[in-house]
Amino acid sequence: MDYFKKAIVLSLKEVTNLPEDEIAGFIEIPPDIKMGDYAFPCYSLSKTLKKSPAIIATELLSAIRPVAPVREVKALGPYLNFFIDKAIFSENISKKIFEEKDRYGCSAIGAGKTIVVDYSSPNIAKHLAVHHLRSALIGSGVYNVYKTLGYKCVGINHLGDWGTQFGQLIVAYKKWGGENAHTSYTVTDLNDLYVKFHQEAEKNPGLEGEAREWFKKLEAGDAEARELWQHFKDISLKEFQKIYDMLGIHFDAFTGESFYNTLVEDTVNRIKEKGLTRISEEALIIDLEPYNMPPCLLRKKDDATLYATRDIAAAEYRKKTYNFERMIYVVGSEQKLHFRQVFKALELMGHDWANHCIHVDFGLMKFKEGKMSTRKGNVVLLEDLLVEAVERIRKIIEEKNPSLENKETVAHEVGIGAIIFANLSTKRNKDVVFDWDAVLNFEGETGPYVQYTHARLCSILRKYGKPVATDIQYELLKEEETVILVKILSQFPLIIRKASEAYEPSLISNYLIDVCSSLNRFYNAHRVLSDDEELTRARILLVDATRQVIKNGLNILGMHAPERM
């Protein structure tokens, strides 16, 4: 609870005889700043006191003795509304931001605790496409949010580098891969082979069997299978890294599914020893019938392990290696059941940390025509999208600010930023229909809008040219636009905390839109630089504070905050 709310709670405590916690729980922020800064609704008191809420509000008003920083109390209908001294408030907030700088919004609540975040996790031998963006960006955002709160974060790219599909790829490669495939292959070639395999397999079902054989060989450590697999992986990782670099996404580990291959045996044995398994339809399963779930398959009838088996082994390994406080899987909601099964399996194995594993799911990205599928080849490649975004920004710069220095860098920061922001600006559980025009629209509530606002603030500060100072006359920050802005700036730390609790980076992007639209309203209504020296100094401090908050927020989203654009 902040200093301002605390003061109100204490004065209400005297007149209502309610416990502090209860009062604090009731206190609200009025919808309009004209109604005050905080409000106490009197509805619930009306039940015990048998009086109308409006009368209670009036009675409380006459009894209450407001002390600083509360300046005024009013009874507005069923609410008792509190008005904070604006000068004290803006001094308090401005100084805090000015002192903390890049650390404004940070906290130490995560000190000494580790969070594992599993995100992106694409399949090897396929291109990264636009529908891979969501996991990567939401995961990266969640990672940054937790880092801001002082947690030690471990970002893991759980590469899909294992499974029957590699058997399929090996078969396709050996049959149609060509002579000099080894030296010149790209992900495109691998992708073509994958598509071809599925086309051919429809005509010739025997191919599936061959593929299973090859995957078994791979699992058994067969030299030829192993070599081909490593080759596919190298090609893929090289291309992936290029795109992660473009997006500015960082991982602490690239331990994919194959990494757990050697651990799976032991995991399965321990599950067996606990008596959790049985054979059903020739497969080794954990029966989850009592929990109203389909069984968790550990081994197929050909003995090969599955996704779930490796996920269980991976979870144990990560707990042992990182001793996480919480582990977050940023994976699409179509895998909800899978994670419920895996978490339940972990629980049945006796791991008390099973409920520290969280599936942070998100909605599907699809075309108007339907689902995106690498297998069917109807995708938009991520690289194409990023290149196109940068290209469009480059044109806009040419048009609006042709004399800008570092055009290339800025075009990159703004273009990529636009894509990141667009992906993080709606709540994650919504399905998204991919639409080129919508993604590449840069007006209104977009990344470029936020960055542009930031650049203009930097421009003012450059023009001012003197150091920003906090020994200003805070009473000068009194217009409505100003007061609203300060208030919004004060909420940043709370927003970060909420974003962490809900695993929802969109709270940050929506908040930044709030900051920017309030700033722009202020900017258009009042001049910052003027002959009035005291007023200029006061507004400069506000400009600097706003610039700082926008920058900090953008960085959490994984975006740059260019100083000119």
Add this chain to the structure above:
RNA sequence: GCGCCCGUAGCUCAGUGGAUAGAGCAACGGUUUCCUAAACCGUAGGUCAGACGUUCAAAUCGUCUCGGGCGCACCA
């Protein structure tokens, strides 16, 4: 069939128990001798899918219905 998610302005979305449901886009009108007009202001646009219920109070909670999406044994 069963389970989960979604349904708010023409479109994309905020708002998830409190005061008059808000933004952006699209449409129309306006603002630049002035700190970057990638901005700002105004007009218009709503049966919060529907019904019933809980509550002093429901877009928000519950039940049901309708519509859309996803998942439900050897893919990941």
